[in-house]
Amino acid sequence: MLEIKNLHVSIGERKILDGLTLTVGDGEIAAIMGPNGAGKSTLSYVIAGREGYDVSGGEVLLNGENILGLAPHERAAKGVFLAFQYPVEIPGVATMTFLKATLNAQRRARGEEELQTPDFMKRVNEAAARLGVAKEMLRRPLNSGFSGGEKKRMEILQMALLEPSLGILDETDSGLDIDALRVVSEGVNALRARDRSFLVITHYQRLLDYIKPDTVHVMARGRILRSGGAELALELEESGYKDYIVEAA
Amino acid sequence: MNETASQAEIALKSSFERMKNAGAQSLRRGAWEAFSRSGLPNKRDESWHYTDLRAALRAVAPMSGETKTATSAIERKQASCRFVVLDGAFRPDLSDLSLAPSGVAAQSLREALAHGEAEVLAALAGDVDDPAVALNAALMQDGVVLRIAPGTVLDTPLEIANVTSNAGAQSVYSRSLAMVGKGASATIIETLEPLAPSEAQENHALTLRIEDGARLEHVCTVAPQAGAAVRVLSLLATLGAKSALNSFCLIEGGGLLRRQVFALLAGESADAAFCGATLLRGRDHADTTLQVRHEGRGGKSREFFRYVVDEQATGVFQGKVSVAQLAQKTDGAMQSKALLLSDGATMNSKPELEIFADDVVCGHGATCGRLDADQLFYLQARGLPEREAEALLIQGFANEALRLIAREAMRDMLEARVATWLARRDIR
Structure with missing residues (x-):
């Protein structure tokens, strides 16, 4: 599914990713854990194609194809979905308008037929009901005045509609209380599928109580320093990241 | 205007002299004198600092004459009871006079002035101190007068369609007037619509008298004009006690445009909102200047504007809210935001508050930026x-x-x- 090979990324003079290598198999949930400043968010942005990062080496292969040369919308159409740590508010754009525009833009890019309104509405209403997204939220402008929990739920709703092959959750647990965390996690778990992989980026082990990872990778100083199974997350919860930070000194 | 009167001002004077047989002579003379004191406004006039009308009107086009245009040429964009003012002349033959809802009376301004109708003359006499409005009053050719009887509740919008034909460089001065009677409720659509882009010099004004307890929705659309066109569009609104005006304007550039709103919240607890969206590209220049004056106690006003400025275009927003000493408990909020889509785009914003009462809530905000x-x-x-x-x-x-x-x-x-x-x- 996802193969990252020896990825080097900097912002200006500052090196952020320093030869990062990672493989995520089909249907796998891989957790990336690491201290602040490890480059976790940079990794998610670089996979999604944000401007402003200088990729000086390496490859990001999605189902065997290097996506680094593609524009963000092309990567989205190929199945990359980034659930943002801080979803943006867009006050003048109706949520439904946004959902329909993005869904159909991806379908067009893949040469599929666009969804007509009744079919689209049916899909949105079904997904909203499943994720506990109130109809009232769908009538508001995108993320405008939404609470932290509502914004994250809206991200998962979008993921459910766009059916990506790779879902990247960037610190999805930040700013969520336990109830919201449970709803969001259930939403993600419901989307687990053999042909869908997840990269779950988190600072705390807490999220992984709800979304059980297949593999856990410790990231620091722009690299994966250690990989293991779910038990590694529990170990980190005990020992913290100090061992990895000390190595840096 | 003095001994240094420009060629343009001399041409305007001769246009004025040819209005001798039009009605409302004393009103016109007063307006001409007011105009003559300042002449065409330029950069040095504070309220016209960003829009130099004198420079734009170096050559004055001849006054428009009779135009023959078929009804079918004037596209209908919405369901309304429409009154067409073509090249400055009210055209009953192109208007929906027979469809006017009960409680609505329509006539041509020219006719009302010729008959010296006191109510119309009184409504026009209260004009503000502005050279472009004064020029409009001195040279107004025609327009439509709408009277909405007290208590009338209208569902169908009334539309004042200011249409310019493609007669090339011509001057058009139209003045329309709507009197909304006590407790009435109506929607008035005002449109500026060239049949084809032309280098017209247009000066349109709409006077609104909104009586006590009346409610008016006003939606104005300004369609694009040719790059060499010069257009001034004025709205002069007076609001009675507990009356409400919600006014919106969409401007789609084209040449030089100045829209000005002069609103007087005369009665107590009057409620006025002025909003708009302006879309500019090429070398478009569009200026919206507001003067909202609170004289009645407990009034409320809202101003909310959005500008999208692309390429080499220029947007101007000037908003002034003034609160007289007696207008306690006034609630005012003004906001303008501009989105600049290119390096060559320019936006000038000047919000102002002038408050003489001590118990008011007023604020303003202006921002200007790029896409996020x-x-x-x-x-x-x-x-x-x-x-x-x-x-x-x-x-x-x-x-x-x-x-x-x-x-x-x-x-x-x-x-x-x-x-x-x-x-x-x-x-x-």
Whole structure:
């Protein structure tokens, strides 16, 4: 599914990713854990194609194809979905308008037929009901005045509609209380599928109580320093990241 | 105007002298004298600092004459009871006079002035101190006078369609007047619509008298004109006690445009909202200047404007809210935001508050910026190509003003016009 090979990324003079290598198999949930400043968010942005990062080496292969040369919308159409740590508010754009525009833009890019309104509405209403997204939220402008929990739920709703092959959750647990965390996690778990992989980026082990990872990778100083199974997350919860930070000194 | 009168001012004077047989001579003379004291406004006049009308009107085009245009040529854009003012002349033959709802009386301004109708003359006499309005009063050719009887509740909008034919360089001065009787409720649509782009010099004014307890929705649309066109559009509104005016204007550039709003909240607890969206590209120049004056106690006013400025265009927003000493408990809020889409785009914003009462809540805010990089990336990461993502954000930005239009059908129509304007951006 996802193969990252020896990825080097900097912002200006500052090196952020320093030869990062990672493989995520089909249907796998891989957790990336690491201290602040490890480059976790940079990794998610670089996979999604944000401007402003200088990729000086390496490859990001999605189902065997290097996506680094593609524009963000092309990567989205190929199945990359980034659930943002801080979803943006867009006050003048109706949520439904946004959902329909993005869904159909991806379908067009893949040469599929666009969804007509009744079919689209049916899909949105079904997904909203499943994720506990109130109809009232769908009538508001995108993320405008939404609470932290509502914004994250809206991200998962979008993921459910766009059916990506790779879902990247960037610190999805930040700013969520336990109830919201449970709803969001259930939403993600419901989307687990053999042909869908997840990269779950988190600072705390807490999220992984709800979304059980297949593999856990410790990231620091722009690299994966250690990989293991779910038990590694529990170990980190005990020992913290100090061992990895000390190595840096 | 003095011994240094420009060629343009001399030409305007001779236009004025040819109005001798038109009605309202003393009103016209007073207005001409007021205009003569300042002449065509230029950069040195504070309220015209960003829009130099004198420079734009170096050569004055001849006054428009009779125009023959078939009804079918004037496209109908919405369901309304329409009154057509073509090249400055009210055209009963092109208007829906026989369809006017009960409680509404319509006549031509020319006729009302010729008969010396006191009510009309009184409504026009209260004009503000502005050279372009004075020039309009001195040279007004015709227009429509609408009287809405007290207590009338209208569902069908009344439309004043200011249409310019493609007669080339011509001067058009129209004045319309709507008197909304006590407790009446109505919608007035005002449109500026060239049949084809031309180098017209237009000066249109609409006077609104909104009596006590009346409610008026006003939606104005200004369609694009040729690059050499010069247009001034004035709205002169007076609000009685407990009356309400919700006024929106969509401006789609084209040449030089100055829209000015002079509002007087005369009665107690009057409620006025002025909103608008302005879309500019090429070398368009559009100026919206507001003077909202609170004289009655407990009044409320809202001003909310959005500008989208692309290429080499220039937007101007000047808003002044003044609160007289007696207008305690006034609640005023003004906001203008501009989105600059290119390095060559310019926006000038000047919000002002002038408050003489001590118990008021008034505020203003003006911002100017580019498309937000985080919002753009968010939309792209969801699958929208860059241009589509930009278009959605720009439309959303304009929609924040459009959502203030009360009538849904109008709102949808104007949203579609914004989308059409944006679609042309992609072709270029």
